[in-house]
Amino acid sequence: GTYISYSKEKPISMNPFKVTKEEYDLNFGEKKNFLKSLIFLIFKGNEFPSKIEDMLINQTIVEYYEAYFHPFTKFTEKEREGLRQKLLVASKMEEDYDKFSHSMEDIDAQIREAEMDKQAESRALMLPAEARRLKLLRQCRSLYALAQDEAASKGEKERALQIIENYKKELYNNSMLIKIDKQIDHIEEQKRRLKVRELSFNSYYEFALERIPQIVAQEKIQFNIRDFAAILKQFYRGGELEMTLNSDLDVNLFDEQFIVFEIDKIKDDPVLFPIVVLIIMDVFLQKMRIKKGRKALIIEEAWKAIASPTMAEYIKYLYKTVRKFHGIAGVVTQELNDVIDSPIVKEAIINNSDVKILLDQTKFKDRYEDIAAILGLTPIQRQQIFTINALNNREGRSYFKEVWICRGQNSDVYGVEEAPECYWAYTTERTEKEALKLYLAHYGTMQEAITRMEADRHQAGSPKYLEFARQVNEHQKVMSLW
Structure with missing residues (x-):
């Protein structure tokens, strides 16, 4: 495996915007939602984006990748027609009644003109919209003449006036369509100028700053x-922080079986910490899709960085997606208050976790109601939990600690017994770790230090680990030098 530690000199950096054509074709929806979460995490922190903000960022991400994988040249006729109708509706929405009335009066004036523009009418080359306008004006004049003809019946006059009103509305729309076609030409030119030559945060930032004002204006x-x-x-x-989102990931990481990202050095950075956690999760998702076999993502205290309202949907997506690829996602916490205080944990993590593992809960016994409710514990399960390490069942047995494991509705308390060498390797007890450091300093390698330390403990009569560690610390040297 490999151990990656964050430092200013060598930060954990990746390029979450870089995707292959295959990923774009197969999983773009998932990637888009991840990038939205990332952008809003930077832009809004824990604050929910508005619907307008969500729409804008969503559109820029979609168009950004379209510009890269399918560079724009021009609208198809179908796209132009769809855009034409959309802009026409928007134009009508902006027109108030007075403006509409004024426009209709202008159309009346054009209809009542004594002479047609013969020169315009006889032009061989004419836009379809302009030709239709002249034809409608000519028909309206004929209908006006009918409506004013004393020989015409009342019904004929009323019908002529009704048709004139319909034609006037079409003339009004026609004049707007001429303006709209020019607007579409302008939009087409704007999109043509938007180029994406490489995928990175840098190029997205440039694209978004040019495209967003265009969308806002439109x-x-x-x-x-x-x-x-x-x-x-x-x-x-x-x-x-340029390198954080603009550096290609070391492809060798995809071949590592075990990867640890150590990011304690930035855990107090409210901006960088959640972003680094998020891009590490994205690396896992990429690897999860590529690699066969069982996969696991275990997030320790770092999960708190992303347990925000803006991240709830992404966390739920992560849990559900992992299952599809024969993987598991897990979180670890030492403070159950974190569980009680965060509704996001309940909604996005606990409700999507089929397996729950609890250590000794004695210190929470007097206030376990809230915890039990959030974890969905039955009365029997609560009784099981409070027997952890509480029974007189250690006589004549090797050292072990108990743990409660629940899988679905099946749960029980289990004893965890490990080889002494494993215990020395994984202990978090400070006294024991300090004693191990003395052996490491003397013997040079961790493996040799652990082997010698356990041999000495056995030679000393196999006292408890903590008791032997205290003896080593008292002498401040390995047992062979006492």
């Missing part, structure tokens, strides 16, 4: 682009 919505640019700038070219 949709006539509000979005603070300056705040967005300023907050994300630290991850952009030349920024303090």
